[in-house]
Every structure is written in structure tokens, then in C-alpha cells.
Amino acid sequence: MTTVTPLNPPRRTLLGPGPSDVPASVSRAMSAPTLGHLDPAFLAIMDEIRAMLRAVLLTDNEWTMPMSGTGSAGMETCMVNLIEPGDDVLIGSHGVFGGRMAEVARRCGANVVVAEGPWGRALDPELLRAAAGGKSFKLVAIVHAETSTGVLQDLAPFRAIADECDALLLADMVTSVAGHRVALDEWGVDAMYSGTQKCLSCPPGLAPVSFSPRAVEVFTKRKTPVQSWYLDLNLLGGYWGEQRAYHHTAPINMLYGLHEALRLVLEEGLEARWARHARHAAMLVEGLAELDLEPIVPADERLTPLTAVRIPDGIDDAAVRRHLLQHFDVEIGGGLGPMKGQAWRIGLMGEGSSERNVALCLAGLKSALAEQRGA
Numbered sequence: 001m002t003t004v005t006p007l008n009p010p011r012r013t014l015l016g017p018g019p020s021d022v023p024a025s026v027s028r029a030m031s032a033p034t035l036g037h038l039d040p041a042f043l044a045i046m047d048e049i050r051a052m053l054r055a056v057l058l059t060d061n062e063w064t065m066p067m068s069g070t071g072s073a074g075m076e077t078c079m080v081n082l083i084e085p086g087d088d089v090l091i092g093s094h095g096v097f098g099g100r101m102a103e104v105a106r107r108c109g110a111n112v113v114v115a116e117g118p119w120g121r122a123l124d125p126e127l128l129r130a131a132a133g134g135k136s137f138k139l140v141a142i143v144h145a146e147t148s149t150g151v152l153q154d155l156a157p158f159r160a161i162a163d164e165c166d167a168l169l170l171a172d173m174v175t176s177v178a179g180h181r182v183a184l185d186e187w188g189v190d191a192m193y194s195g196t197q198k199c200l201s202c203p204p205g206l207a208p209v210s211f212s213p214r215a216v217e218v219f220t221k222r223k224t225p226v227q228s229w230y231l232d233l234n235l236l237g238g239y240w241g242e243q244r245a246y247h248h249t250a251p252i253n254m255l256y257g258l259h260e261a262l263r264l265v266l267e268e269g270l271e272a273r274w275a276r277h278a279r280h281a282a283m284l285v286e287g288l289a290e291l292d293l294e295p296i297v298p299a300d301e302r303l304t305p306l307t308a309v310r311i312p313d314g315i316d317d318a319a320v321r322r323h324l325l326q327h328f329d330v331e332i333g334g335g336l337g338p339m340k341g342q343a344w345r346i347g348l349m350g351e352g353s354s355e356r357n358v359a360l361c362l363a364g365l366k367s368a369l370a371e372q373r374g375a
Ligand SMILES: *Cc1c(COP(=O)(O)O)cnc(C)c1O
Pocket: 018, 070, 071, 072, 073, 075, 097, 143, 145, 146, 147, 148, 172, 173, 174, 175, 195, 197, 204
């Protein structure tokens, strides 16, 4: 084999749907010496991570911890532990991630009822209520922040539906955690998952999850073993809980990164961080208007960490994104599914939500559009 030179990736500004830019102190934390996964010094770090996660999620849930794997591993963790074959599951879907939840639930052997709503709008709770048809369900699942379309979903009506169906409420909070207000206990969320790579501004690789006492009772009293050995919370509880028994080797240095990322969130303050995301999203939308670009989602249903922008007629989606990358080192996202070629997705997540990045993104778009429009 020929000599391979040490890797030297270009420095980009990540303004897509994730991953987001990582603060230097998080990268530094990840390069600290690797400890053994049962070293008392590491166990103390784990305890701090769990305490900080509870503080960020506004919950007292004992079962709050990061899973090894990205956001999708968090999704899979919730599904495989809460569902037994033959269970009835009701899922609201109005984007890619609602669809993915339905697929994962089906693979767990659930009878899945999906209430489909239009992409780019909040899901009408009445669609779910109608799909429920007065039956009971094991689980009602909904995406809190649909990153594929830029929609924020108020969870209160879905808690009410879950109560009517005698079900647990599961929420995908991958993009909302540390960007939007998230209050698990106040909202009555029984199970949730997130990811490190969005508003927590830590590299992809961990998925924080949290379970209410009711949800814990469901997976500790299962009749059948969890079909995934790796994601089985009953086994993992032995490592993250009192016993400290080996299950799989924790990704030590990733957890260092999460420790620092959570510390930064709490140092900034939750309210201040949510407000910062809101401020910069508003600034972005104002600037977009000056370029004759408009957001797809109505203002009161819009996410602040991610803005979906309608691509004007006659503009080449891929060429604009290439221009941003080549001339500005800026990454933004394209549309997914039915929004492919129709939307850009601009992420101002965590560390990336700054006035500088708004200005940079707008300058890049202005330049790219000028090139397209032959100016
Ligand atoms: C990113 C994302 C996921 C999946 O996370 P990965 O880290 O890509 O596995 C799931 N749900 C939502 C809403 C997301 O934004």
C-alpha cells in the first residue's frame, strides 16, 4: 500500500440539519486520556453526565442516560424496550423522522397505526384522535422537532390523546434538546430520545434517553426479552445503575465530549440558550426576506434551530449548495423526500447559532443567487 498522509479535513461552518459545529473545549475534552470504563474516576464522570442531562431535560427521571450510537439508536432504544410483539402503537408522522419511527416500530413486531399529516405544517392532533378510533394503545409517538421540515410540535394535545388511549407518550427530541424549551416532567413525556450532534454541539455518537417511572415499569416487567441485546435497558441498567456491571465498553472519550457539551449548556443557562436560538432564527428569516427567500413553515409552527427555506423557481438547488461549500466553506442541507429540490434546510444549532453565522449564510446565499440569476 502507498503511504497515507495524516488526515486533514477542511474546516467548514456546519449550517445544515446536523452535525453542528463543535466548540473547541468539547474537542479538547474528547482528547483527554482514555480511562477504563469501570475506573472510579470515570464512574464519577458518568454520574455527572446523568445529573446534567436531568437538568437540561427538566426531569427527575432516574432512568436518564446516553446510549452508545446516534439519534437513531436512541429511537431504536425506546421502541425495542417499550414494544413487545403484537402491541398496538399509534404514530403521528409529518416528515422523515415520523416515518422512521413507524418503520422501527413495525420491525419490533408492533401493529402500527400511522396518522399522516402534511409535511411542513404542525400535525393536527385530531388526525391522531381519529386514527386512534377510541381504541387503547401501548404507545403514542410523535416528533417534537421535525428536522426534515422545520416544524415544532406542541406536545400537550398528544399527552391528552395518550391519556385517552391509555398509552405512554414517546417524543423524538433530537433537534429540540438545548435549542427549544424541553420540560419532560411538566409535559408528561414518558420516553424521549435525543442526539449529541444537533443543539448539544457535540460530535455524533451518543443518544441521550430518558424514561418516566411508568415507562420503566413497562420495560422491567416485559414478558419477552428485548430483541436487541445491545440496546436492552434491563442489561444496561446494570452498568449505569448501582451495580456497575460490564455490559459493553462505554465510548469513553465521546462521553467526555458530552460532559463538556452539557456543562456549556448549563453554564450559558437554558433560558438564555433557547432565547439565543430564537433571536438568530428571527435574524435569519429577516435577512432571507431581503433576498426574496421565504420560510416554508408558518411562524408559530417554526423551529428555531432549523429553518426550511423555499427554493425559488428556476434556481438550481445543488448548484447553490455547492457554491456555498466551495466559496464560503458553509454547509446547508437540501430537502428530503417530497421536499427534495423544493427546500434548503438551514441549521443554526447550539454553538452554530450566532450572529456571525447568520451573516455568513446570508452572504453566501446572496452570492450563490447572484451567480444563478446571472448578475
Ligand atoms: C437527526 C435526527 C434523527 C436521527 O439522528 P441520527 O443522529 O442521524 O441518527 C432523528 N430524529 C430527528 C428529529 C433528527 O433530527
